[in-house]
Amino acid sequence: MLPDKWKAAAFPLAFVLVAAVLAAVPFFEDLFYQTFLTEVLVWALFAISFDLIFGYVGLLSFGQALFFGLGGYAVAIPTLKLGMGTGSGLLLSVAVPAAFAAFVGFFSVRLTGIHFVIITIIFALIGSTVGETWTSLTGGADGLVFMPPPLDLGIAQLDLMDIRTTYYLVLAIVAISYLFLRRMVRSPLGKVFVAIRENEERARLIGYDVRRYKLLAFVIAGGLSGLAGGLYTLSLKYASATFLHWSVSGHAVVYAIVGGAGTLVGPVLGAGLIMALEHYLVNLLQATDLVVGAVLVSTLLLAPMGIVGFLRGRRK
Amino acid sequence: MKNGNGKKSVREVMGSEISRRDFIRATTMGAAGLAVGSLSFAPFTYGAGKPIRIGTIQENTVGATVYGYWLTKAARAAVAKLNAEGGIAGRKVELVEYDTKVNPAWASSMYKKLILEDKVDFTMGSVHSGVQMAVFPLAQQFKMPYFGGGAMAAGLTGKDAVAYYSRIHTHARMQAAAGWKWGFDNLGKNWTFLVADYAWGHSLAEEFGSRIRAAGGKTQTILAPQNTSDFVPYLQKVDPGTKVLFTAFLGAPALGVMRQTVELGLHKRLQRYTVICCTDGVGQETVGKESAGAHYLSYYPRHASQVPKELQAYDKAYRKAVGMTDDGKDVSDPKNTATVSHMWTMWTIPYMIKQAVELSGWKDSKKNADFMKAFNTLKVKAGPWAPQGDLMMRANDHQGFHNHYLEVVQPDLSLKVIARVAKEKLMYDAPVDLRSKL
Numbered sequence: 001m002l003p004d005k006w007k008a009a010a011f012p013l014a015f016v017l018v019a020a021v022l023a024a025v026p027f028f029e030d031l032f033y034q035t036f037l038t039e040v041l042v043w044a045l046f047a048i049s050f051d052l053i054f055g056y057v058g059l060l061s062f063g064q065a066l067f068f069g070l071g072g073y074a075v076a077i078p079t080l081k082l083g084m085g086t087g088s089g090l091l092l093s094v095a096v097p098a099a100f101a102a103f104v105g106f107f108s109v110r111l112t113g114i115h116f117v118i119i120t121i122i123f124a125l126i127g128s129t130v131g132e133t134w135t136s137l138t139g140g141a142d143g144l145v146f147m148p149p150p151l152d153l154g155i156a157q158l159d160l161m162d163i164r165t166t167y168y169l170v171l172a173i174v175a176i177s178y179l180f181l182r183r184m185v186r187s188p189l190g191k192v193f194v195a196i197r198e199n200e201e202r203a204r205l206i207g208y209d210v211r212r213y214k215l216l217a218f219v220i221a222g223g224l225s226g227l228a229g230g231l232y233t234l235s236l237k238y239a240s241a242t243f244l245h246w247s248v249s250g251h252a253v254v255y256a257i258v259g260g261a262g263t264l265v266g267p268v269l270g271a272g273l274i275m276a277l278e279h280y281l282v283n284l285l286q287a288t289d290l291v292v293g294a295v296l297v298s299t300l301l302l303a304p305m306g307i308v309g310f311l312r313g314r315r316k
Numbered sequence: 317m318k319n320g321n322g323k324k325s326v327r328e329v330m331g332s333e334i335s336r337r338d339f340i341r342a343t344t345m346g347a348a349g350l351a352v353g354s355l356s357f358a359p360f361t362y363g364a365g366k367p368i369r370i371g372t373i374q375e376n377t378v379g380a381t382v383y384g385y386w387l388t389k390a391a392r393a394a395v396a397k398l399n400a401e402g403g404i405a406g407r408k409v410e411l412v413e414y415d416t417k418v419n420p421a422w423a424s425s426m427y428k429k430l431i432l433e434d435k436v437d438f439t440m441g442s443v444h445s446g447v448q449m450a451v452f453p454l455a456q457q458f459k460m461p462y463f464g465g466g467a468m469a470a471g472l473t474g475k476d477a478v479a480y481y482s483r484i485h486t487h488a489r490m491q492a493a494a495g496w497k498w499g500f501d502n503l504g505k506n507w508t509f510l511v512a513d514y515a516w517g518h519s520l521a522e523e524f525g526s527r528i529r530a531a532g533g534k535t536q537t538i539l540a541p542q543n544t545s546d547f548v549p550y551l552q553k554v555d556p557g558t559k560v561l562f563t564a565f566l567g568a569p570a571l572g573v574m575r576q577t578v579e580l581g582l583h584k585r586l587q588r589y590t591v592i593c594c595t596d597g598v599g600q601e602t603v604g605k606e607s608a609g610a611h612y613l614s615y616y617p618r619h620a621s622q623v624p625k626e627l628q629a630y631d632k633a634y635r636k637a638v639g640m641t642d643d644g645k646d647v648s649d650p651k652n653t654a655t656v657s658h659m660w661t662m663w664t665i666p667y668m669i670k671q672a673v674e675l676s677g678w679k680d681s682k683k684n685a686d687f688m689k690a691f692n693t694l695k696v697k698a699g700p701w702a703p704q705g706d707l708m709m710r711a712n713d714h715q716g717f718h719n720h721y722l723e724v725v726q727p728d729l730s731l732k733v734i735a736r737v738a739k740e741k742l743m744y745d746a747p748v749d750l751r752s753k754l
Contacts, residue, residue, distance in 0.1 A: 032429065035428050133513050140515035141446045142471070236424050238450045
């Protein structure tokens, strides 16, 4: 058994080590791996935002795609149609989806179980239908192409047409988001989330306003999903109504389940593993989804708590 | 000998220990065998240059797979023919293929892989406008020449155009230019558009409709979700005075709307008209006898017998090369109907790449701008590489022009060409000028 002070130091050390390795990647790997890791980081952010609502509060939301897609449009539309800056777009990519999440959550968190799943799918379907038909604003299924202006940080301007710059921006934002969520789930607020997940009735009986806490988690997860969508759109220079479709939420579900829901690090691991698997498999076969499906089924049968849950179980 | 857990050791199972010398001998022989074996597959070279790599992205899984299947088939056949004729500038041509999954995000990842990992020289493919739009920023950023495979959104060579993209085939605006006048003069002046409620459907209704209205005709537009199965509520809204019902849906709904117009008896009082995109790759026997009498605007006759006489020799050789019968079916599977009106693009583009390489003196990506300038001034004469007839590129918007056809479904469900629209009649003012952007 490690002494407590070593345990306390383990996470910061591991975090700094991983961040340092990722920061060093552009010096050793070519542009392709930088773009690939950028995508992995974006989907990892989407997966951890889903993990907050699913892994910690116990709500299986397929509506996260709505917030992801909205985040993308919150960056693309103001930039393209209003000439706004990238920084404002990124802020809107959190604010707009969070506001929508408050609206969707107001109705959704009253429900539980399969009813919650269905209502989140319905909201996402409404979003994608509006996105596909309101073509003058969204570009519909064809989408919107835009060239993001440099991100003005006051002391420097970041050229987001540069792959390495985009990679570092995404790495920094995802790292900060991860630390933010980790701090939250380890705070008293996070304990309430877990209490709701474990026994909603008991949490209510001891005085917590369960609906309000669930709504709070839903809004935070929505905002972070939107941020992931905004970063994705920035990296692609493209936003589309297809990102609003509820099936996009499936990415987060798979990454969280394979990596280990309710662990934060698990969904990051899941995103990395599945995306790397797809990347290498695509050279051998086209139907990569079949293999991802097989991995998901195997995980559910052999390690229902995901890879991280399995490893923690063995350690105990 | 057994391990502590009672299981047999590896050595016991194998029967004898492998010495280092045996290991080295075996692996050396294996490596030599592999090397010798690979010699027969080693790419031959026509000259000192490394192979020219063409990357393709196509819809091979998830949806629109009939397009992916046939466009890939045509691309492979074209590359085989190019190599048999000496490659491009003496260099062998290789094809690198990825699936788009009809997913713009995935397609964008695959496109990055083509550029940055597979180091392709040129790219082509996809019939999905959204997929093409998603890769536009990459084509522009990496100055990667990209040639569309069959996407019909007018904006791709209009308001959304980028300098490193070219489209050699038709699109919604050109279809309207080709099809409205014939329909207006021959089918009727009062039109109802029943179209899919998304960009493509809107675009067709607007492009055809604006021309009909400008000529003094009347139009009504009814939007229905692309995945509609029951069209009765929408067909009931069709104006009683309608003479032409123009429909635009893809896949099963395209077949459903055709059948249900017959079930409601609408086919007796109005003419049915659509673009071949709705049922390209679908045999008329699948659409059903209800399709008899319907009119299609197409870009290549489905049946060899309907191809203009002067093109029939080229058409015959082309069909043979891509494995397509005279009736537009797969040689190895008569149930598989080809996407005849779309797939020729993948046959012609590799040849146009060859021409542009030779014209521009292209050797590597440093001359991509010169290559694009050469490509977009090409005038391809009808021939073995252009069985669809003469094709002309316009340098301003990187748009190609070719002939169109009006086909009508016969009682035996074959498609008969009743009119040909010359490419010269399809010219419109270029909406953008990309010449200074290369």
